[in-house]
Amino acid sequence: MDITRSQNSIKLVDGALLLLFASILLPSNIKSIAIGLFAVVSCTHFFRSGNTFNTKFFFLNSAVFTVMVFTLFYSDNLEYGVQRLIMFLSLVVFPLCFSMYSQRDINFLYRNKYKYLFSYIITVVLFNVIPFLWFYITHYSFIEMLEHFPMTMKLNVGKYGMHAIYLSMHCSVALIFSVYLLQAISTKWKIIGLIVLDLILICFLLIYAKKGSMIGLTIVAFLFILFRRKKITIRPYLFALIGLMVLIVAIPRTRDKFLEFKKIEAVYEGAPTSTNIRYTIYNVAKDVILDSPILGYGVGDFRSVLTDKYQELEIPVLQEGRYNAHNQFLSFLIIGGVVALLAFLSTLIINFIFAVRFNNELLILFIIFYGILMLTDNILEKEAGVVYFSLFFNFLTAKSLFAIPNHNGLKR
Structure with missing residues (x-):
């Protein structure tokens, strides 16, 4: 029974x-x-x-949330701190849930992993295609859609609203997942169907034109090709990568984004491009971090200390935009100092080591992609980012961490 x-x-x-x-x-x-x-x-x-609760898995994967809870004790704005912790709650909920499974449970779930990955891919495609077609039919011409769609998805879709940074992130992660589905399926029509979905995702990735996602996806795609040992399997992926890079260079919208790297300067010295804004923010964040490097300012005050610094330095663009740190690692330094950053890096690095040890290739690429993305954006400070990062991360790390033998030499 x-x-x-x-x-x-x-x-x-x-x-x-x-x-x-x-x-x-x-x-x-x-x-x-x-x-x-x-x-x-x-x-x-x-x-x-x-089942036996997997304490090591839980504490490793929820370490940064634990540190952020501690920072609440020295935060002045407790109300905002609690709001932020609620936003970060996925960072503890998913480690908690996966810690309650056994090795047998994880094996059962992993037998269905392609079903999960495909459901994510198809829903990401639908999430982009349905509003695109709706606004194209009811409001804009096709050319206007190409120009205004990112802002439309942010402002005009109600509770489904999402910033282009996260839309681009989802398209990229769906593309990463799809390469593993392509390796697993052999039916001709299924392969063609998945390739069609990938082409749609690439189109939207180019519409959103977010440098972080495109750089991360390109690097991960290159690494994926390096992991392949058979030349016959390398060629189609290599052609696809070259094709993506050609499109990025050929399309003015994306090419102009990367041309921003030719001249990087503070916004009060040059144009307020996304690259210059980030460069200025990083310099401001550096000064804020150096004033409290060990414990930071607390989860309740990390945003206010940054915006107060914008006011103090009188940088109009940053004052009006009230920008966050636009770098997840810097943000953790502001929240909880070196302690919070080390907690998060330890989670990533230890899981990366075990991913390499147990040949968990998808997790390796996932960590690298998000690591790149977090260099330019606070991915974990919005629901659209933190929920899916924590869900995918804990699902993928379970394969590696549950494979570690216990002290009796048996798997959990």
């Missing part, structure tokens, strides 16, 4: 996990319910199965 109940409950976990992978199509309030459902069925399965 207990075995049957356990088998039924892990099937509920499978369904809840599939819903999360497809949850980009859910509005923000329903998405929270989906996360809550996943937590509930995970707890239910834990008690029905009699």
